[in-house]
Amino acid sequence: MIKRDFFRVLIKIFGVYLFITTLFSYIPFSVFRGITIINTIIIIATGLLVLFLSFFLVFRPDAIINLLKLDKGFDSQKVDFGNLNKVHILQIAILIISGIIIISNYPAFLKHCYLAFESKFSRDPIMLKDDHLDPHLYSAIPIDYFSWAMSAINLIIGYLLIRNYDKVAQWLLRKE
Secondary structure, rough: OOOOHHHHHHHHHHHHHHHHHHHHHHHHHHHHHOOOHHHHHHHHHHHHHHHHHHHHHHOHHHHHHHHHHHHHHOOOOOOOOOOOHHHHHHHHHHHHHHHHHHHHHHHHHHHHHHHHHHHOOOOOOEEEEOOOOOOEEEOOOOHHHHHHHHHHHHHHHHHHHHOHHHHHHHHOOOOO
């Protein structure tokens, strides 16, 4: 594999990661902070910017390599990974990214499952001391269904990426 191919794969991986993290973390939480005209404009502008940047990173990595001159200044043009080719490297990267997605969302999903179960089936739901109230007043922890759903969706996406890492890698490296 030559250096240019290696940088193409890395840039495409970053583009996919940027798109996934923005789509499933920033935009949904921004929407539920409150719907105002300014928030809507900011959300749409950010979404379009990230969509454009992700598209550019995934489908036009050569322009970035040329702009930043990433393949210049090396002693040799070859990157020797043994028997690894760009498909194998991309597959490893997809596995790592999907593992990070699963690892980062699994605890939140379990926490939300526990809180929902506790509030549904317990006579005395988990109580939370509210600092700005009287110290003797307690209120039940509200269930955040949105965060629960987002962590579940991220777990499903991570699972699907792990399950289909070879197909995703082939799709990212297809001929244009």
